[in-house]
Amino acid sequence: MFDDPNVVLHCEKIDKIYPGTKALDQVSFDLLKGKVNVLIGENGAGKSTLMKMIAGIEQPSAGKMYMDGEEVYFKDTNAARAKGIGIIHQELSLFQNLTVYQNIFMCHEKKKGMFLDDKKHVEGAKKIMQRLEHEIAPDTLVGDLRVGQQQMVEIARNLVEDDLRVLIMDEPTSSLSAAEVKVLFKIMRELLEQGISIVYISHRLEEIMEIGDHVTILRDGKYVADADVKDVSLSWIVENMVGKNTQYHRFERSIDLDHAEKVLEVNHLYLPKTGGGWLLDDVSMYLKKGEVLGIYGLLGAGRSELFECLMGMRPEHTGEVIYQGKPMKINSIAEQISEGLALVPEDRQRQGLVQSLDICKNASLASLRSFRKGFLMNYAAEEKAVDEQINDLHIKVADKHLPILSLSGGNQQKVVIAKGLMTNPTVLLMDEPSRGIDIGAKTEVFEIIHEFSERGLSIIVISSELKEIMAIADRIYVLSNGKCTAELSGEDITEDKLVRASYAGLGTGKSA
Amino acid sequence: MKKNNNQLMMTLLKGRTFIVLILLVIFFSFAASSFLQVNTLTMVAKHVALYGILALGMTFVIITGGIDLSVGSVVGLVGMLAGGLIQEGLTIGGKTIYFSVPAVVVLMLLVGCLIGLINGLIITKLKVAAFIATLGTMYICRGLANLRSNGATFSKIAGYEGLGNTGLKALGSNWLGIPAGVYIFAILAILAAVLLKRTDTGWHILAVGGNEKSARLSGIKADRVKILVYMISGFCAAWIGLINTAQLAAAHPASGDGWEMNAIAATVLGGTSMAGGSGTILGTIVGAFVIGVINDGMTMCGVSEFWQKIIRGLVIILAVVIDQTQRNLQAKMALQARNELK
Numbered sequence: 001m002f003d004d005p006n007v008v009l010h011c012e013k014i015d016k017i018y019p020g021t022k023a024l025d026q027v028s029f030d031l032l033k034g035k036v037n038v039l040i041g042e043n044g045a046g047k048s049t050l051m052k053m054i055a056g057i058e059q060p061s062a063g064k065m066y067m068d069g070e071e072v073y074f075k076d077t078n079a080a081r082a083k084g085i086g087i088i089h090q091e092l093s094l095f096q097n098l099t100v101y102q103n104i105f106m107c108h109e110k111k112k113g114m115f116l117d118d119k120k121h122v123e124g125a126k127k128i129m130q131r132l133e134h135e136i137a138p139d140t141l142v143g144d145l146r147v148g149q150q151q152m153v154e155i156a157r158n159l160v161e162d163d164l165r166v167l168i169m170d171e172p173t174s175s176l177s178a179a180e181v182k183v184l185f186k187i188m189r190e191l192l193e194q195g196i197s198i199v200y201i202s203h204r205l206e207e208i209m210e211i212g213d214h215v216t217i218l219r220d221g222k223y224v225a226d227a228d229v230k231d232v233s234l235s236w237i238v239e240n241m242v243g244k245n246t247q248y249h250r251f252e253r254s255i256d257l258d259h260a261e262k263v264l265e266v267n268h269l270y271l272p273k274t275g276g277g278w279l280l281d282d283v284s285m286y287l288k289k290g291e292v293l294g295i296y297g298l299l300g301a302g303r304s305e306l307f308e309c310l311m312g313m314r315p316e317h318t319g320e321v322i323y324q325g326k327p328m329k330i331n332s333i334a335e336q337i338s339e340g341l342a343l344v345p346e347d348r349q350r351q352g353l354v355q356s357l358d359i360c361k362n363a364s365l366a367s368l369r370s371f372r373k374g375f376l377m378n379y380a381a382e383e384k385a386v387d388e389q390i391n392d393l394h395i396k397v398a399d400k401h402l403p404i405l406s407l408s409g410g411n412q413q414k415v416v417i418a419k420g421l422m423t424n425p426t427v428l429l430m431d432e433p434s435r436g437i438d439i440g441a442k443t444e445v446f447e448i449i450h451e452f453s454e455r456g457l458s459i460i461v462i463s464s465e466l467k468e469i470m471a472i473a474d475r476i477y478v479l480s481n482g483k484c485t486a487e488l489s490g491e492d493i494t495e496d497k498l499v500r501a502s503y504a505g506l507g508t509g510k511s512a
Numbered sequence: 513m514k515k516n517n518n519q520l521m522m523t524l525l526k527g528r529t530f531i532v533l534i535l536l537v538i539f540f541s542f543a544a545s546s547f548l549q550v551n552t553l554t555m556v557a558k559h560v561a562l563y564g565i566l567a568l569g570m571t572f573v574i575i576t577g578g579i580d581l582s583v584g585s586v587v588g589l590v591g592m593l594a595g596g597l598i599q600e601g602l603t604i605g606g607k608t609i610y611f612s613v614p615a616v617v618v619l620m621l622l623v624g625c626l627i628g629l630i631n632g633l634i635i636t637k638l639k640v641a642a643f644i645a646t647l648g649t650m651y652i653c654r655g656l657a658n659l660r661s662n663g664a665t666f667s668k669i670a671g672y673e674g675l676g677n678t679g680l681k682a683l684g685s686n687w688l689g690i691p692a693g694v695y696i697f698a699i700l701a702i703l704a705a706v707l708l709k710r711t712d713t714g715w716h717i718l719a720v721g722g723n724e725k726s727a728r729l730s731g732i733k734a735d736r737v738k739i740l741v742y743m744i745s746g747f748c749a750a751w752i753g754l755i756n757t758a759q760l761a762a763a764h765p766a767s768g769d770g771w772e773m774n775a776i777a778a779t780v781l782g783g784t785s786m787a788g789g790s791g792t793i794l795g796t797i798v799g800a801f802v803i804g805v806i807n808d809g810m811t812m813c814g815v816s817e818f819w820q821k822i823i824r825g826l827v828i829i830l831a832v833v834i835d836q837t838q839r840n841l842q843a844k845m846a847l848q849a850r851n852e853l854k
Contacts, residue, residue, distance in 0.1 A: 057729070078731040093726035095719050097789035102715055107731045109712040116710050144846035 003069030008033040008165060008197045009054065009085075014063035016049050016221075023049040024060070025221045031166060036188065036198045038208045038229070041218035042241055042465060047201045048090075050218070051168050054199070055087040056080030084165030086158030088172060092150055094157075096143035101125035103142050104156050128156045132187055148180035155187070167191065168199040173207060174300055178506070185211050203298050204503050205234055219243055238499050248443070248471035251450040257474055260288040262322075263458045264310075264427055269319035271305055271482075279305045280317070281482040281505075287427065292453045293460045294473025297502050301479040303462045304346055307429045311343050312336045324426070337366060340426035344417050344433055346462070352416040353404050360386050360400040362415050367422040389418040393448055410441020417448060428452070431462045446472050466495050480505030518845050525838040529781055529798045529831075536802065540809035547812060554691065556808045558759070561693035562752060564800035566775035567782070568704045569748030571796045572741040574779050575708075576721040577788025578635065578642035580742060583749040583775055585653035586627050587768025590620045590753025592657045595666035595763025598677050610675040613682075617754060624750025625743045627653065632739030650772070658765045666763040684758030693755045700748065705793040717741060722789030777824065778803045781831045785839070802827075 004010075009031040016024040024046045031037050031054075039047045052058045054065070056074030065072050067083060074080040077087075094103050101121040110120040125138035134152040142150055151172060158164050169188075173181045188198055188211065202208055208215060209229060216226040217240045225240045264287040271280035280302045287293050295303050309317040312332045321328045323339065330336060345351035353362055363386045364371065371382040383400075390397055395414045397407065404412060413433065420428055430449070434442040449472055453459050463469040469476060470493055478486040478501035486501035488494075524531070540547045566583050573580045594616055601610040611619065627649060634645040671678035683692050708714040719727040720737045728734050752771070757763045782799030784791030806827065810820045 076731070077729055081731070089729075093723070093729050095722040095726060095789070097722035098715070098718055102718075106715060106719055109715065111712065114711065115706070116712060116715070118710075141846075143843075 004030075006033055007031065008067065010066040011050070011054070012064045012066065014050065014053055014065075015061045016046075016053065016058070017061040021221075023221050024053070026063070027218065027221070027223045029216060029223065030226075031197055031199060032214050033197050034192055034195060035213035036192065036200050036211055038212035038215040039199060039201045039218065040203070040205075040208065040215060040237065040241060041224075044220070045218040045241075046221040047218055048170060049221075051087065051170060051199065051201060054080070054166070055085060055168055057087075081161075084163050085168070086164055086166070087168040088151065088154045088158070088170065090171040090174065092147075092154050094142050094150055094154060097141070099139045099141055100129070100136055100145075100153055100156075101138040103153055104128060104160055106157070108160050124160070125156070128159050129153075131159070132156060133183070147175040148177065148183070151176070151180075151184070152187075164196055166197050166199065168201075170201045171203070171299075172200070173202065173204060181207070204506065205237060205499060206503050206506070208237070209234060217241055234500075235496055238495055242466050242495055248446060248467055250471050251446075253474060254454060255290040255456075257288055257291055260290055261325075262286045263289045263324055265320075265322040266306075266310075267320040267322070269306070269309060269317060269321075271302070271309055271314055271317045278482045280309065283319075283479070283482070283484045285477050285484060285487070287458050287460060289458050290453055290456050291458055292449060292472055292474050293458075294469040294476035295460060295462045295479060296464070296466075296469050296476055296498050297479035298464070300481070301502070301505070302482040303479050304431055306479070307343055307431055307460075307462065310336070310341060310429060337423050337425075340424070342366070342420035342423050342425035342428050344420050344428070344430040346431035346435065348409075348413055348416060348436070352419075353412060355403075355405055357404060358401045359397055359404050359407065359415060362404045363389055363400075363418045364422060366419050367424075385422060386418075389422060393418055393421075394444060408437075408441070410437035410444070413437055413441065413445065414448070417445070421452070426458065428457055428459045430459060432464065433461060434463070434465070434468060442468070466498060470495070470498075478502055478504075518841065521841060522838070522845065525834065525841065526783075528834060528838075529783060529795065529802060533798055533802050533805065536805045536809065540805065540812070544809060544812035547809065552808070552812070554686070554689075556804050557694050558691040559808060560800050560804035561691065561697035562756065562771075563774045563778050563803050564697045564797060565693070565700055565748050565751050565755075566771060567778035567796045567800050568700055568793065569741075569745030570772075570775040570779045571704070571782070571784050571791050571793065572708070572717060572744050573642075574776070574784050574786060575717055575788060575791040576738055576741050577724070578738065578741070579646065579776070579786075580631065580745045581643065581646040581772050582627065582631060582649040582653055583745055583752075584768040584771040584773075585650045585657065586624055586746055586749035587753045587756060587771055588765055589627075589653040589657040589660075590623060590750045591757040591763040591767050592660040592666070592765055593623060594620050594680070594754055594757050595669050596660055598669055598671045598680060599666050601675075610672070610677050612677050613671070613679040616677070616680070617683075620754055621747055621750045624746040624748070624753070626746070627749075628743035628746025629739060631746070632742035635742070636735040636738050654765075654769075661763075661765065663765060665765070667761075669757065669761050669763060680754075680758045681761060682758070683755050684761065691759075693759070696751060696755065700751070701793055701797055704744075708791075708793055713737070713740070718789060774803055777828050777831075780828060780835070783835065785835060786832070 007030045011027065011029040013026045013028055014024050015022065015026060027046065027050060029050065039050065041047050053060050056077045056079050059075065072083060095106065104125050105121050110117045110124070122138045129136055132152050132155060134149060136145065136149055142153060145153065158167055172184060176184065192198065200212060212229040214226065215229050215237065217224040217237065219241060267284050269280050269283040270278060273279045283306065295306065297303050305314065308314045310321065312330045312335060321330060354365065360383065364382050371378050386400060390400065393414045395411050395418065404415065407415065417433065434445050449459055449461065461469065461472060475489040476493055476498065477484055478498060480502050483505040485504040486497065488497060546552055569583065570580060597611055597616050601608040631646055631649055634640050635642050669680060671680060685692060687695060708717065716732045716737050719732055720734045724734055753768065756767055778799040779796050780786065781802050782795030784795060807820065810823065
């Protein structure tokens with residue numbers, strides 16, 4: 001295992017503990033030499049964390065790593081780079097304000113005595129970009145390049161010292177067009193021929209089948225399985241990603257949804273992307289009263305953008321929205337809230353809470369106006385209403401005037417949900433409501449969703465966790481690259497169908 | 513057609529400060545009768561050097577996304593310490609030491625670097641925002657300057673023949689008809705330009721200002737870079753303290769008051785963005801000239817102090833608005849170019 005010539009890096013029982021979670025649990029991993037090693041798993045499976053260990057961005061809490069038969073320890077990125085390990089982050093870490101050659105040679109500057117040798121920089125940059133078949137003028141500002149070109153500059157940075165052995169690529173295709181992906185794959189194969197080993201992290205299963213040589217699957221921070229790509233099928237990968245055992249409780253609906261009225265309809269929704277293309281491309285869907293509608297898809301599919309359009313955050317959208325039978329003109333968030341829509345946003349810390357306010361204020365924030373008596377606040381009424389929510393949602397609160405951050409993640413999330421519910425909505429939009437909370441709190445959130453839908457609230461839930469969305473949704477739309485690629489209900493809701501539909505809109509290959 | 517208009521607009525915008533400078537010189541040469549005379553121009557050059565040297569240091573700080581409000585106070589403090597050392601010497605344990613002028617210069621430059629180091633440490637290790645940290649040191653240094661002499665002024669600083677510490681006035685007089693400060697400005701400007709463009713440290717400064725997270729991930733020691741730029745700023749402020757004291761042959765505790773604003777104005781006028789990540793020494797030099805010409809030109813036209821302040825404020829706001837317009841236009845042109853390539 002340790003000095004297998006086919007293995008360029010071996011990770012042995014790696015643990016990574018963050019306050020509150022164990023991101024990696026005894027993970028062992030072999031990086032095969034000269035191959036595209038694919039690392040796959042759902043959100044939170046531990047892929048990015050494992051890559052951070054290998055790239056030296058962070059250090060393992062336990063476990064060892066071996067290269068060429070010797071134990072290695074990377075205390076920072078420079079140490080990993082010295083061993084020939086380079087990484088291309090999902091969010092490129094380039095300097096938009098500097099030129100191509102400055103980015104390529106940053107921290108590997110060529111000098112003539114005390115001063116920089118810009119001539120060598122320009123020539124060197126030209127050579128490397130030629131090797132990558134992307135002849136970009138070296139003095140172009142990186143900020144002026146397309147994402148695909150910027151990615152090539154990021155790769156070029158790693159080739160500058162000519163000692164690159166491992167290139168880690170984290171979701172490299174998420175911002176690329178189909179044509180650019182083809183070029184990237186060609187470059188990757190050439191890098192393999194030059195003796196470089198690649199670690200490829202991606203959610204795009206079809207790409208993995210096309211470019212991957214060996215696949216390793218992680219789930220919940222643990223190693224699950226690994227195999228050569230040619231020996232396995234897509235379904236096998238999905239099965240292992242998602243697991244067979246953990247099932248969320250599937251609730252029985254007492255409402256007759258087949259005969260329920262449509263409370264919201266969206267027809268031919270388009271949302272343009274700056275620079276060309278569409279974030280939402282002819283999306284049509286509907287929501288019935290009392291229904292729990294699921295929206296599944298990959299990062300960048302347009303799910304959150306759909307909610308943003310409905311809440312008045314995207315004035316540039318076009319299309320028809322019919323609310324409770326009448327056409328709706330969408331103007332602003334405040335108006336949408338007073339019309340009866342409410343949003344529980346994706347990023348609790350940045351979009352959902354005000355950390356400087358207490359629990360009570362966070363809950364009542366969207367409905368403060370309703371507690372006014374003349375000009376002044378009627379605190380008695382506000383407190384009563386907040387107490388009701390705390391009871392209804394079973395939020396574990398010692399004193400509602402404590403700071404919001406004194407609550408656990410799960411209870412914080414419930415406060416954000418309470419804020420939405422206190423506006424008395426007709427339609428509740430929930431964006432990844434169980435993100436970043438433990439399994440116990442997750443089940444409670446699902447119970448809240450079920451309880452309120454039974455009371456007649458119509459709910460749309462965005463989720464990227466297959467098990468979750470399959471358990472709570474009555475019907476599921478799948479978005480892929482801005483397009484609606486599937487509408488599934490009842491028996492049709494299977495993991496396989498959901499996953500295939502989630503990349504069907506990407507256009508890199510065959511669809512489901 | 514639109515593309516050519518855009519490109520023309522870009523060229524005009526990029527060279528705007530230089531164009532403005534030419535226009536100002538033309539304007540004032542008509543508006544004030546004696547503007548283009550040697551005496552006047554020498555005085556303007558003297559002032560430009562004062563603004564310019566401070567602005568050089570400020571440019572480095574603003575490129576990293578920070579700001580240094582303490583430089584005006586450092587000018588005052590260094591002036592007081594230098595004047596004091598020359599007139600009264602340093603008394604330790606009953607004995608009084610007098611330093612030669614070159615020694616005083618070196619000591620004062622070290623003081624400037626030290627204050628810069630303190631600023632940098634407060635900002636990077638104690639994680640205090642640059643605005644607040646340098647606001648604090650601004651007050652502290654001003655207080656120290658006043659403490660040095662209990663608020664009094666050291667006047668007629670000349671040193672004592674017998675002690676060998678005469679000669680400070682050399683920094684304040686003209687060499688070959690040109691004020692000494694101008695030579696020092698020129699030398700420092702060349703050193704600054706070389707540092708920024710021709711050394712790896714210069715690249716690191718730009719990188720930290722452009723994207724600190726990426727800079728750290730690339731292995732750049734961002735904290736050290738930040739401390740360095742504040743030390744450069746303190747170093748420049750110390751030079752001004754010395755030159756100013758030499759020119760006036762006096763050290764007054766309030767000298768330099770408000771000069772940090774001129775430095776920031778010159779830097780911003782020169783095209784350095786407050787957001788960090790970009791800036792040129794040449795731009796700052798032109799910006800310093802603009803500030804100098806506007807200030808002295810207005811005085812020569814008899815414009816009241818109060819109106820001068822108003823005009824200065826408007827100039828700064830206008831400069832930033834134009835800068836943003838240029839950046840937006842640049843982004844728009846890049847987007848167009850990208851779309852055309854598709």
